[in-house]
Amino acid sequence: MSEGHPVFDAEATGEPPSSGSDATSSMDLAAIERHVQGRFGDVAADVKFGELSLYVKPSQVLEVLRFCRDDEALACAWLADLSAVHWPAGDHSIQRQPSTTGWPEYRIDRAQGVIEVDYILRSHTHNHWFRVVVAVDDTTPRLPSVTGLYPTANWLEREAYDMFGIDFQGHPDLVRILMPDDWVGHPHRKDYPLGGVDIPYQNDKFIPPPSQRDLREVVE
């Protein structure tokens, strides 16, 4: 993802800037940021809400994670989480609930749809953690598997595959984990509908208390 993270900046339309506490661990986070950027010059980073996020390219993922794990200053021996967010291409409007005041809809307008995969790395020895963000193209999402570095990613990557369709290359057993094996589609993508049944709300029908109900009438 070469553009930093315009996703959030572009959409922050007039909301008050967050007063999240950056102060407490920023020094350590800034030092981590400098340390990683010293090794990988083209890694963008920022600190928001007191959390450090490093933005890497898909080709760099394995290298960066290996560095974060094996470097003594970072020593991130634990992969806490592997999650994904889908930012689809085109005019994706995020509707607010319909209101009487006519609030505007939010729109995300992207030329290129991406799936952002986030790795939360944690170190017990230094008691710090940060996030590594990779963005992959959402039509054919492909990433190298990190199970070689962190065996815990086995099921986490299977879940990301199942829900987003990301092909983790090198994964020992990339099959669906939460959905049935023959399911078609990847449910957590934004182009996948929520599903369910349409329940029409019949506001005009008066339903009497149970003692006075005649079931035949209601069912018809």
Place this chain on the structure above:
Amino acid sequence: MSTDLDRAAPSDDFAGDVFVDGADWEAVVDAVSDDIITVNMGPQHPSTHGVLRLVLQLDGETVVNVKPIIGYLHTGIEKNAEFRTWVQGCTFFTRMDYLAPLFNETAFCLGVEKLLGIEVPERARVARVILLEFNRLASHLVWLATGGMELGAVTMMTYGFREREHILDLFESQSGLRMNHAYIRPGGLAADVTADFEDRCTALVVKLREKMGEYEDLLLRNPIWNDRLRGTGILDADNCRELGITGPLARAAGISWDLRKAQPYLGYESYDFDIPTETAGDNFARFLVRLEEMRQSLRIIEQALADFPTGSVMVDDARIAWPSQQALGADGIGNDPAYIRRIMGQSMEALIKHFKLVTQGFTVPAGQVYQAVESPRGELGYHITSAGTNRPYRVHVREPSFVNLQASNVMSAGALIADVIANVASIDPVMGGVDR
């Protein structure tokens, strides 16, 4: 198949006793190619915690491989939350790990509060801590109850659920529900705790502390319990680190890591408690760790109760809090029905605001946060992405049971089938959280 049983010649030492060697078995076994039997346990099975399917590959009674198959309870909660407001999200996430619902709510709310940049009032913070620790107790009680029942200690089932009922009574008196409360909301609590909250909690702590002795009496030195749990399901610290195992399993393996101490939230740094750690890494160590965690929870609750603040339980922010939550001046406690009647009746603006906040919800600034809490099963993390609207854009839940269940293969390979039951029980998976 003709069998001439090889009879061992009766030795003089054991006059009259005959030992049969069964030496012909090898002849039989050789005829059949290496028989690994594949047995399917679950998803409907009395001893798997919920709908967990285990495919066991057995060599006789020894387990060669355990493959857990999950997904039988996948509810699409994460996707469903994208279509609901932030407060409604609490109602959804609370049903993931249904044995520790307040933990789900708290982790979500802490993440949302991070995005909003607000601090909850002191009273809400301490009430959250107290309720969380009671929930930890309730969860461990269910673990003891079901684990005991699966291993044969059926009385533990009655003990565990008997005590849990008292804790659920407390939850019901505060939130209105025994389970899946949706009581902890972004900004504080849904409603103030009742007037007798502190008294109820104090009485409950006394009662639970006295009952803990009963569990130890029943189980600690029980020979069957010891035989089944000691030395089985060994998971050492390296295994835990590679597999990302957190919680009582890691602490039983010697990894003294607890998010309440390492990355404190909700003011846990101000409470004095220990992190029980064992080194054996077997099922018995996990049992001891959980027992001790229950005692430490009681300690935390007592400290929190000792200094229970007054004030409101919802942040005083007009963008987030419902107008009916605002403090009543000198009384300092909101949610007085008379007050609500008054402001709803008199103030049109408050009425409209209340309506908008309930139906549309508040908007949360765009951004991404990861908030982890120490749930009874390990690190429960919420990775929340907001696009600046009144709905979560994406919430990914890092459930400890999901990650911990990967250990079942390592724990059970080479063990007996009966040990598989004990191992899965000691992982304490809650399938609602595993499958979400």
Place this chain on the structure above:
Amino acid sequence: MGLEDKLPSGILLTNLEKFVNYSRSTSLWPATFGLACCAIEMMASGGPRHDMARFGMEVFRASPRQADLMIVAGRVSHKMAPVLRRIYDQMSDPKWVISMGVCATSGGMFNNYALVQGVDHIVPVDMYVPGCPPRPEMLMDGILKLHEKIRNQTFAEQGAR
């Protein structure tokens, strides 16, 4: 008991249906089909405070072949649906189904791709117990109503199921 007044000396007359239905209703053994949160409340209703054993039901048979009541407690996902049907088919007649909780009754709050919106799409349900989760008292109310229903059922109705 007023029964003795109505009897000729020493003979107990009964309607075979009534007797059979009575014995069926008072020893209804549930099959363990706890799925999610409702399962915990089902376990709590078998626990010491709300004691289901009073009604002859604390014996949760693990094998469906030995059970005659299936309490579907929890949300049924599409992956679990064939398993549910299989367990139901393995139960021998007469069998009854209680759909416990709103997720089993109608999909509950999870109106989405993952869940079967109501377990009555898969198995015939005799008693719907709403709630999220229903209190143990509510579940027992449903069970007692089911007992009444069983007692009032004729053999013809039961055979037609």
